[in-house]
Amino acid sequence: MSERLPLPAELLRGRRPAPAKLDGHANATAHRLLDLADRGNYLEAAEEAAELLRDSASDPRLITLFLMGSFVERGVVALPELLAGVGGLLDGRAGASARDTKRLESAVEWLLRAVADRVAFHTKRRDETWQRWLETVSSEQIELLGERCEQLLSRSPPGETMLHKLSRWSRDKLAPAAKRAQPIVVEPQEAEVEPTPALAEDPRASEADWDSPEPEAALTGDSPCEADPDADGFDTDGFDADDFDADDFDADDFDADGFDADGFGSPEFNAHGFNSHGFGADGGFDPSGSNPHGFAPDARGLGPEAFDASRFGPPQHPSAPPDPRDPFDSPALTQLRHKLQGFEALVTRGEFSKAAVIASDIQAAIEDFDPLVYLPRLFARYLRLLSRELETISAHWEAEESTASRVLEQLYRADLEGFIDD
DSSP states (O other): OOOOSHHHHHHHTTOOOOOOOOOOOHHHHHHHHHHHTTTTTTHHHHHHHHHHTTOOOOOOOHHHHHHHHHHHHHHHGHHHHHHHHHHHHHTTTTOOOOOHHHHHHHHHHHHHHHHHHHHHHHHTTTTTHHHHHHHHHHHHHHHHHHHHHHHHHHHTTTHHHHHHHHHHHHEEEEEEEEHHHHHOOOOSSOOOOOOOOOOOOOOGGGEEEEETOOOOOOTTTTTTSSSSSSSTTTTTTETTTTTOEEEESSSTTTTTTTSSSTTTOOOOGGGTOOOEEEOOOTOOOOEEEEEEOOOOTTTTOOOOOOGGGGOOOOOOOOOOOOOOTTTTTTTTHHHHHHHHHHHHHHHHOOOOOHHHHHHHHHHHHHHOOOOOOOOOOHHHHHHHHHHHHHHHHHHHHOOOHHHHHHHHHHHHHHOHHHHHHH
16 A cells, blocks of 8 residues: 655655744644644645645644654554654754744644554554554564654653653553564474364354453454453453553543543534644644544544444443543533433434434534533633623723724734733
């Protein structure tokens, strides 16, 4: 299968790190491509970024978009080159202004977080992409990946936490799994040894729900990593059911529920409430706006694929309390999440009369959506501050519009970070 992107070594060879010369058009282009990536179109965004880089563009956001696309296209074998590209970007900090340095470091942090999120997703799912990684990566590449992580960590880079996780993952998760995935070469025996009969496939395996315990003896020699990662007692090739538990991965970095489908496109991550690709208007990174769940199928299906609705069973606890690890969760949002999962499960099973009941309720919630009901904690601090200073702020609301106030609003719309910081 031909690749759509050039190798990083080809495109970035000889490029001298330099501050990006940004104008309004270049900034808008970068944001448009980041929006593409946020929707999962990593390859399309990377192709456009590569064309701009061929034309001597130097915006670090374009470089990180290209590197991310290369990872999506080629898999973990691209990570050593990706980290070499990060090292080249960090070289650009020397002599750069504070603003340019912030923009560069923001781009690097976005890239490392996006890579770590994708790695966590496929490692947890044990899907086709994960199997492809294991089949194509070599022990030398894994060792080089670890070395590159350590080299970057010695430079106190942005996204240091993500680098620590990638380093640990390559050593403790990827290496043993890749080793077990390699074909076993059996040396010829002098004495004839009666072969061990293959284990029969359990017919229940294909019928099990995503959260059902793995049937015993489900593993065969042909598929060393096919066991359900959520099955109780799963412990093969160095992976357990809590690959990315709270000790290794903070709740802010990864959804502890394993990147549930309901995390996608949820109100708190929409393009208007948050800048979901994590960059402010001037290219600065806004961690509160990053979308760690921003996966969607890309044109080649290499992204975290669309969720199979059959994996979601009906809600077991419709009135479950909000997840304390999610800073924006609420009882209303938890219940809505369960309804969405239940609707998918019912449609998959063909129970359309029940699905229609849930769909009617969900449609009503959409049409009468009240963010204060579903996301109270998101707005709580704002409302407290507004209540405390309401008299002063309302005076500005009620004041006559002036040229100064119009210019101030224009600055706010054009450059949020500059509006706040300047």
